[in-house]
Amino acid sequence: ETGVTQTPRHLVMGMTNKKSLKCEQHLGHNAMYWYKQSAKKPLELMFVYNFKEQTENNSVPSRFSPECPNSSHLFLHLHTLQPEDSALYLCASSHYTEAFFGQGTRLTVV
Amino acid sequence: AQSVTQLDSHVSVSEGTPVLLRCNYSSSYSPSLFWYVQHPNKGLQLLLKYTSAATLVKGINGFEAEFKKSETSFHLTKPSAHMSDAAEYFCVVLYNQGGKLIFGQGTELSVKP
Numbered sequence A: 001e002t003g004v005t006q007t008p009r010h011l012v013m014g015m016t017n018k019k020s021l022k023c024e025q026h027l028g029h030n031a032m033y034w035y036k037q038s039a040k041k042p043l044e045l046m047f048v049y050n051f052k053e054q055t056e057n058n059s060v061p062s063r064f065s066p067e068c069p070n071s072s073h074l075f076l077h078l079h080t081l082q083p084e085d086s087a088l089y090l091c092a093s094s095h096y097t098e099a100f101f102g103q104g105t106r107l108t109v110v
Numbered sequence B: 001a002q003s004v005t006q007l008d009s010h011v012s013v014s015e016g017t018p019v020l021l022r023c024n025y026s027s028s029y030s031p032s033l034f035w036y037v038q039h040p041n042k043g044l045q046l047l048l049k050y051t052s053a054a055t056l057v058k059g060i061n062g063f064e065a066e067f068k069k070s071e072t073s074f075h076l077t078k079p080s081a082h083m084s085d086a087a088e089y090f091c092v093v094l095y096n097q098g099g100k101l102i103f104g105q106g107t108e109l110s111v112k113p
Helices: none
Strands: A004-007 A010-013 A018-025 A031-037 A044-050 A053-057 A064-070 A073-079 A087-095 A098-101 A105-109 B004-006 B010-014 B019-021 B023-025 B032-038 B045-050 B056-058 B064-068 B073-078 B087-095 B100-103 B107-112
Touching: A004 A087, A010 A018, A018 A031, A018 A087, A031 A073, A031 B100, A044 A064, A044 A073, A044 B100, A053 A064, A098 B032, A098 B087, B004 B087, B010 B019, B019 B107, B023 B032, B023 B087, B032 B064, B032 B073, B045 B056, B045 B064, B045 B073, B073 B087
Parallel strands: A010 A105, B010 B107
Antiparallel strands: A004 A018, A018 A073, A031 A044, A031 A087, A044 A053, A064 A073, A087 A098, A087 A105, B004 B023, B019 B073, B023 B073, B032 B045, B032 B087, B056 B064, B064 B073, B087 B100, B087 B107
C-alpha cells in the first residue's frame, strides 16, 4: 500500500465506450501525474498537475482527457480509444522529496 | 532539459554474481532519486530512495545505491543476484523545482542459473 490508490485495477472497454480512470491520494502531495506503460516501450509521461493546474501535456491525443478537481484526486477520461491505447496506466503523486505510485490500471481496448 | 538515462537497456548476470544497474541524471539542485522494480504484470515497487541524507542508500532485498553528485550518477548494486531479482528496474528522479517526476528508460535484468 503506497497511499496512492487507482481504480479500477483492470478495465476492458470497446472503442466506442466512455470510461474514466481514478487516482486518489491523501498524502498531502501537491503534484499528480499520469503515465502510460505499453508493452516493450519506455514509460511515457502523459500529464502533470501541480496544485490542481495542468503543467504538462506531452502531446497526448484528445481522446485522453485529464481532470484534477482537487489536490487529492486525478481522473483520466477515456473516449473513442484505439486498440493501441491498451496499456498499464500509472498514477503518481509527489511533494518535495517524496513520490509514490499507484498499482496501475490495466486497460484493454477491444 | 531535465533527463534520466539508464545506460543499459538489458543486463544479464549469473545467479550469485554482483549486479550493477547504471543511472545518470541531468544536474539539478537537490534532486530526489529513486529505484523501482517491476516484475512482469505487476506494479512498481520502491527499492530505495535518496533524499539528501547519506549518499549510500540501502534498500530492500539487499540492494544499495550510491549518490555521486560529481558524476550525477545513482547506480544500483547488489552483491549477489538471486533468480527472483529478474525484473525491470527503473531509475526515477524527482526534480523538486516544478514538481517533475522523470523516469529512466528502464533496465531489464535477467538472472541465469
